[in-house]
């Protein structure tokens with residue numbers, strides 16, 4: 001099965017045009033504190049213009065479960081990506097609130113094998129392995145030690161993230177064998193906006209099956 005591709009940090013109409021051209025499997029909208037943050041209203045307007053083959057995912061950091069569920073419903077999110085300290089109790093509560101069929105993804109910031117083992121015991125649909133930076137929850141553009149994943153792969157279905165670029169993506173896939181990849185800063189230009197040429201380079205490296 002071809003690797004699933006998520007492009008995260010979509011916030012402009014131009015980004016939507018790029019996604020509609022290249023058709024990644026998923027588009028990420030950040031609702032947490034970030035330079036890429038969008039409001040629910042902005043995301044909903046963008047999602048209406050998104051090709052229906054591209055599934056919208058909302059990124060949240062320690063938001064109240066009621067707010068996550070409300071945003072998922074309002075925007076028509078297919079999945080919510082929890083990128084903070086959300087624990088099992090939080091996730092069980094969120095499941096009771098989310099619209100039926102909304103998947104829960106949980107980000108894990110990997111420093112050592114134990115982080116993966118612990119994350120594997122969480123009842124979620126997908127794990128997302130990202131890099132660890134103190135006091136920063138995500139979108140750091142930093143990669144982590146991929147050998148930890150190669151040597152201790154999660155039992156759960158997993159995506160990898162953190163500092164992925166069109167140049168290192170093939171090595172990341174060959175090393176970690178993920179179900180999917182999630183990339184944000186690696187397809188942005190110096191102005192912090194999504195860059196069509198970098199997205200094209202990503203899809204030249206990772207063809208969609």
Ligand SMILES: O=C(O)c1ccccc1N[C@@H]1O[C@H](COP(=O)(O)O)[C@@H](O)[C@H]1O
Pocket residue numbers: 008009028030032033034035036059061083128130137138139140141142161162163164182183184185186
């Ligand atoms: O993108 C953000 O600004 C962000 C903010 C808070 C939590 C998560 C965020 N994005 C996620 O971070 C990873 C890695 O991004 P990058 O490729 O290293 O820039 C990715 O999973 C994004 O979905």
